[in-house]
Amino acid sequence: MTTAHSDRDARHHQRQDEIIAAARRCVRRAGFHGASMSQLASESQLSVGQIYRYFANKEEIVAEMVRRIVATRVAAIEGNTAAERLPQLLAWRQALNDDDDLLMLEVAAEASRNRRIADILADADRLMFDNARREVAAAYPHLEAARLSACVEIIAVLIDGTAFRRLTPQKAAAAQLLPLYQQLFHQLFETDK
Amino acid sequence: MTTAHSDRDARHHQRQDEIIAAARRCVRRAGFHGASMSQLASESQLSVGQIYRYFANKEEIVAEMVRRIVATRVAAIEGNTAAERLPQLLAWRQALNDDDDLLMLEVAAEASRNRRIADILADADRLMFDNARREVAAAYPHLEAARLSACVEIIAVLIDGTAFRRLTPQKAAAAQLLPLYQQLFHQLFETDK
Numbered sequence: 001m002t003t004a005h006s007d008r009d010a011r012h013h014q015r016q017d018e019i020i021a022a023a024r025r026c027v028r029r030a031g032f033h034g035a036s037m038s039q040l041a042s043e044s045q046l047s048v049g050q051i052y053r054y055f056a057n058k059e060e061i062v063a064e065m066v067r068r069i070v071a072t073r074v075a076a077i078e079g080n081t082a083a084e085r086l087p088q089l090l091a092w093r094q095a096l097n098d099d100d101d102l103l104m105l106e107v108a109a110e111a112s113r114n115r116r117i118a119d120i121l122a123d124a125d126r127l128m129f130d131n132a133r134r135e136v137a138a139a140y141p142h143l144e145a146a147r148l149s150a151c152v153e154i155i156a157v158l159i160d161g162t163a164f165r166r167l168t169p170q171k172a173a174a175a176q177l178l179p180l181y182q183q184l185f186h187q188l189f190e191t192d193k
Numbered sequence: 194m195t196t197a198h199s200d201r202d203a204r205h206h207q208r209q210d211e212i213i214a215a216a217r218r219c220v221r222r223a224g225f226h227g228a229s230m231s232q233l234a235s236e237s238q239l240s241v242g243q244i245y246r247y248f249a250n251k252e253e254i255v256a257e258m259v260r261r262i263v264a265t266r267v268a269a270i271e272g273n274t275a276a277e278r279l280p281q282l283l284a285w286r287q288a289l290n291d292d293d294d295l296l297m298l299e300v301a302a303e304a305s306r307n308r309r310i311a312d313i314l315a316d317a318d319r320l321m322f323d324n325a326r327r328e329v330a331a332a333y334p335h336l337e338a339a340r341l342s343a344c345v346e347i348i349a350v351l352i353d354g355t356a357f358r359r360l361t362p363q364k365a366a367a368a369q370l371l372p373l374y375q376q377l378f379h380q381l382f383e384t385d386k
Contacts, residue, residue, distance in 0.1 A: 187376060
């Protein structure tokens with residue numbers, strides 16, 4: 001690859017990064033519908049025409065935004081077995097990234113009326129689920145396939161529910177929640193044998 | 194109260210119902226920001242001025258919409274002890290009302306940038322939590338106060354997480370989830386003694 005080529009690639013990636021960063025700010029500030037292509041252009045200091053050179057439409061910008069959020073989440077759980085750290089994270093309602101959680105909430109709200117956004121959300125969930133399933137399978141090889149999926153689904157429910165509830169004041173003491181979550185995870189990963 | 198008075202009251206309530214119904218349709222169709230007062234007026238076949246006679250602003254319409262959703266939810270769990278029906282509802286991801294869940298998702302997304310909406314969401318959550326806490330306390334009088342709050346919080350996490358995950362395809366068999374949820378609730382409501 002020539003230097004001119006790699007320079008162009010670097011500029012291309014930088015522009016994409018700028019557009020995604022602008023999209024995140026727009027959606028957080030004004031919601032999904034408040035973030036129009038023209039507001040996005042103004043926020044990223046590009047013309048609408050320039051943005052279309054990088055993304056075919058707003059849905060594709062959202063798809064890339066979600067892909068990056070998923071990549072962060074997948075990297076965060078890599079090598080971390082659920083039973084060890086999750087009870088802590090849940091009891092103290094710790095977020096990996098608050099902004100990511102709020103952006104996913106916007107995407108979820110929009111998914112109920114926009115087929116393309118629903119597909120983006122479904123793909124993201126499938127990717128995170130399969131990744132978590134692999135991690136849990138490696139850590140608890142004794143779990144059989146159906147039980148493994150059920151365990152990962154309950155973990156996903158707990159993570160998504162906790163992220164949602166972070167929007168309102170916590171009503172139970174974290175120190176009281178911790179042993180209950182620990183017991184719950186212990187039970188999830190034990191086999192009946 | 195004269196007949197003229199009660200007629201006027203009945204008309205007043207009917208108008209309020211119509212405005213709330215129109216608001217629900219607008220928010221579902223176009224999101225929180227897509228539901229402007231003028232769209233609301235058009236949807237409810239009233240003038241913007243008429244709507245202001247019933248509600249001071251859009252936030253007050255949302256507050257009333259949320260109050261009604263909360264009332265439905267509170268009525269639904271009244272007399273139903275969690276440990277008996279909840280594992281079924283969670284495993285099969287049954288919704289009390291899909292539209293209510295989606296509207297609450299819109300409200301939650303908006304809560305992160307609108308103080309008044311955040312307060313409405315916090316009040317709703319407080320009311321549902323306290324109500325659920327009373328129900329669980331009546332059914333399991335042996336639970337001490339802090340443990341009771343922690344149990345109700347975990348139930349709330351499971352309910353909110355399940356509602357959120359209803360937006361993407363289910364990845365574990367309900368029949369496999371059911372015994373895990375039953376075991377989990379059994380454990381939650383048992384004391385250590």
